[in-house]
């Protein structure tokens with residue numbers, strides 16, 4: 599691999615937090631926490647990456663304290679961890695301690711599945727799924743099993759104002775729990791068609807009250823979540839907000855058609871107290887809009903003035919979705935990463951599958967050793 603990555607090995611200050619380098623472990627669902635409780639294997643999994651020089655670990659998505667947060671989603675998820683209840687919190691305390699002992703930093707990814715959750719599943723099968731307008735979105739483009747899509751196509755009751763308030767309070771309680779446990783910040787999952795993104799996307803948010811309307815109004819829920827997380831933690835506790843254009847319902851759809859719409863969307867979320875934007879793309883170097891080759895993380899940084907993180911395809915020949923169907927292998931594209939980093943497009947680089955396949959990925963990027971090969975079988979163990 600490239601040995602020209604020295605700039606990516608420089609430290610980065612995210613508020614009071616000092617990352618030892620620019621490489622971040624991207625959030626990746628594992629489903630190894632029965633009853634929502636992370637055990638020793640979860641601690642060992644994150645410790646392995648922290649020991650091998652990852653600058654910051656963002657955990658797998660963790661269900662917020664709301665009964666409809668977690669269920670079986672488009673991948674039939676189960677055993678998703680929670681961030682409330684004594685046993686789960688004790689489990690996370692141990693995870694945090696292990697990562698800190700290994701010299702690392704760790705933030706939980708707060709997750710509410712929203713419209714993607716299959717009704718009748720999860721820790722509270724009795725509650726309905728949370729949908730801003732009672733719809734999952736257009737089902738023609740979803741690449742999920744037909745039985746899942748048929749179920750999702752059934753309209754349900756839109757969230758009421760008071761139900762929305764309850765969910766925001768759930769985010770706040772979970773953030774407060776994380777703060778007290780000693781996590782190093784909060785990462786909010788606002789992407790991929792899940793609850794927060796379903797407020798941002800026109801296809802799933804057709805509301806005419808304060809939670810819907812133009813793109814700035816559709817960002818109200820996200821902004822309120824950020825504000826609640828800020829209020830539940832402290833003024834200097836780092837908050838990372840992940841957003842995307844793509845959705846599980848439609849990989850080619852988007853929230854913002856141009857930079858002006860992106861500004862209208864991210865502005866209120868940024869003002870609510872975000873410290874860094876995590877722009878989730880399938881391939882980091884894909885131009886976000888016509889007329890410029892800048893990626894989405896570059897636009898987020900330019901528009902908000904906040905630092906940003908990119909993700910998608912670092913070290914691999916194919917993006918996440920196509921890697922399931924087409925042969926994928928390890929490639930050397932750190933030169934391209936470095937080139938865009940030098941242009942100031944982003945401050946941090948998130949690595950997903952690379953770090954899944956190879957816990958030593960960051961250390962090997964430093965030394966130039968070969969990475970472990972890509973293998974779909976690794977998803978079965980997520981070790």
Ligand SMILES: Cc1cc2nc3c(=O)[nH]c(=O)nc-3n(C[C@H](O)[C@H](O)[C@H](O)COP(=O)(O)O)c2cc1C
Pocket residue numbers: 624625626627628658659707787789840878879880909910911912914917918948949950951952954977
């Ligand atoms: C097994 C797996 C689970 C994932 N789970 C999550 C998740 O819980 N939350 C999230 O925001 N993204 C999730 N992602 C997306 C990754 O964070 C990342 O954005 C994506 O894999 C692209 O990065 P990569 O090309 O380096 O793998 C997941 C990806 C994988 C491979």
